[in-house]
Amino acid sequence: MTRADSRAHILQVAGPIFAKDGYQSTTIRRICEAAGVNVAAVNYYFGDKERLYIEAVKHARDLLEERWPLPKWTESTPADERLRGLIHTFIRRLISPAQGEWQMKLILREIIEPSGAARELVQEGFAPFFNVLTELIQQLLPCGASDPQIHQIGFSVIGQCVFYAAHQQVVDLMIEEVERAEHFDADSLAEHVWRFTKSALAEYSRTDSIVNRAKADNADQLLKQEHQA
Amino acid sequence: MTRADSRAHILQVAGPIFAKDGYQSTTIRRICEAAGVNVAAVNYYFGDKERLYIEAVKHARDLLEERWPLPKWTESTPADERLRGLIHTFIRRLISPAQGEWQMKLILREIIEPSGAARELVQEGFAPFFNVLTELIQQLLPCGASDPQIHQIGFSVIGQCVFYAAHQQVVDLMIEEVERAEHFDADSLAEHVWRFTKSALAEYSRTDSIVNRAKADNADQLLKQEHQA
DNA sequence: CTACCGTTTAAACAGCTGTTTGAATCGCGT
């Protein structure tokens, strides 16, 4: 067995175990047993448990991005079709149909309970994604929408998607199995989120309400600044 | 000190600690130290660590429901104003403005990593809330929308709200502090979620697209059933 | 063959965990 083999084996089995049981409940003995290596191997290759965990989280992110890359668009792809592709990609990353979907579970754990990899994860993995999303939203809104409004809408899209992955248990307890199988798979959910978002944006454009709201916010802020001065 | 005192003290300090550090990382020694009681008190009053945890989770739910009860409506309150009140209540429960907001953090932990209290929590705490929400959505949609569609929209509302509480770290890393202070407090977020949802529902009503989609889904299903027969 | 270095191994380590114990203490009705 070469150096690469043992290291890779550990990294491979560590991900799903950490995802299932969490950092604290996972013992390096269990990981090493699953990988077929000695307990000391983790400290030999990774230094300590925490650094193995961080490596496992980053590995999970790499696997997801490799398996579900951002869609490629031509110049002629309309903005709402781009939005649709983006939402489908994001939801597929969250709920891989066939696989045990452990990767995103592990990443969500790290986000909720940061331990060193969180900042890098968000800044390198999530930020580019979010920037593309907000650009699309801006294109689908009338001119005059403010940045905070666009950010809020961006998180509305992300929030809808993440919910199904992070809190699947709630859906399972609330929705009958037949309905779940038919309407709560990755593709159905992505289509729903896309239509829901597109509809809200269309209504914003039609009524220009978002621009009026942006102007009102601006006026409020100016008033507040005067008050302070 | 009477029986009620020690028990209550433990329960009171256990909630925030469990919320911050999680079940595994929290030691009963730390809880007892904070409560000013002996280590054996937990086992004496609660049996073991897990039953204390479950009690703490239920206690958190009670506190939230007591502090932010469902809004009272008169017969004349229009459906969209009811929706607004419901969203504001839910977001306030998620992000208590002044307090350390530990209650919902603890509950979200239990949902993500169920340990005995999760089922009861969802069925008794969340289900009634969700039912009110879906009834309102139905009233705000044209006749003919299917149950699965209404459920999906319901989770879209919940998902938007929960995201800010469960993944606040992401928002913190993505949004500048000045913008956060101004546009990402509980009330601003609740207003945004309400407007976003109302807009989507209005567009659904205006175009009748949701009814057409429901009919199409129905046709698909009939076709599939014939295929099986 | 030999010497060497990266790797693997079993064993031991110190520290912390939840839980139990049995005695000490307290509060209160008699």
Place this chain on the structure above:
DNA sequence: ACGCGATTCAAACAGCTGTTTAAACGGTAG
């Protein structure tokens, strides 16, 4: 004041944790 049950306490328990150690192993260059 007494006695009794409920409560509190310090101490100990057994078990598991991450980590370290020093010896053994294995392939490979000289």
